[in-house]
Amino acid sequence: MAERSLRLMGAHEIRVRLGGVSRQRVYQITSRADFPKPVADLVQGQVWRAEDVEGWITAKRPQASDSGP
Numbered sequence: 001m002a003e004r005s006l007r008l009m010g011a012h013e014i015r016v017r018l019g020g021v022s023r024q025r026v027y028q029i030t031s032r033a034d035f036p037k038p039v040a041d042l043v044q045g046q047v048w049r050a051e052d053v054e055g056w057i058t059a060k061r062p063q064a065s066d067s068g069p
Helices: 011-017 023-030 050-060
Strands: 040-042 045-049
Touching (some): 011 050, 045 050
Antiparallel strands (some): 040 045
């Protein structure tokens, strides 16, 4: 069976990926109805599948897509 890795992103990684937006702005973005739902709510915060976040960035923030992971 092939091993498949699951890449996750927390708020900090999303913040960096979006070009260093503020923590408050990340909270606003991740609270939007059209933002992917988190896959887990950990003690340190929520986490999302990186694939879902990257898809959202490509669709909603094309200018941020150019900086890629």
